[in-house]
Amino acid sequence: MAGKVEARRAALREKLVELAEAQIVAEGLGSLKARQLAKEAGCALGAIYNVFEDMTALVLEVNGRTFQQLGATVRGSLEGAEHLDPNARLIRMSHAYLGYAADNTHLWRALFDVDMSTENAVPQWYMQALGELFALIAAPLAELFPEKDRDELSLMTRALFSSVHGMVLLGLQQRISGVPRDQIAEMISQVLGQIGKN
Structure with missing residues (x-):
């Protein structure tokens, strides 16, 4: 029974x-x-x-699926890219992130719009999924900045993610500070192409 x-x-x-x-x-x-x-x-x-437990818990289950799809999309962008320099790999991943966000805007937005903060109990799988995404970003950054320690690299990774996320969000929302959809990828390329270059 x-x-x-x-x-x-x-x-x-x-x-x-x-x-x-x-x-x-x-x-x-x-x-x-x-x-x-x-x-x-x-x-x-x-x-x-x-x-x-509540509607937030339900949304987090949906977000779990979304994170898996997003992670697979970003990882997939690196297939056959081993020969590319770190900047080019960062650009590839960012373009994949943009593509996923543009094609799945409501699901992508739900990842960040759900009522949740780091002060509350964030599910371990959620933090793990985010950590896996950050690890993909951190790898080429470590090549560009070998002198950075783990904490510095972690902060730089989060800063870069936040920058790309902001460009994608503003562009897709068509905010006055954003750019048209067809120019978001070029804007990302211009910014990421300069990382680590003097």
Whole structure:
């Protein structure tokens, strides 16, 4: 009996994640509402909270899938790029990041728009996924700045990620400080191409 209950819970959990992901893809994180989600899943509103602590926990499950896709996209950009210099590899990864963000804007935005801070309990898998992304960035930076220690390199990696993320975000939001979509890649290339060069 317990096995059947757990199987039903697991099935409902998976269904809710899939429905939440579809809603975020269609209309963004702000459109995700528990009552509508329960209706689409064919369950009581309270059933959502039997399988997820709250809506943030549900969104984090969706974000877990998104992080896997994003990481695979960025890693994939490095295939066959071993012969390229560190700047070119950074540019490749950043262009892949831009491409993923442009093609999956609502899912990408949900990674950063979810109500979460480092002061609260951030899931370990979330920090691990972010750490894996940062490790990809840190590798070419370590080649460009071999004199940097681990802490300095970590800070530089986060600074570079924040810079690229900002350019992508402002560009895709079409903010006045951003540039048109077709120029974001060129702007990223110009900035990253100068890293480590005197």
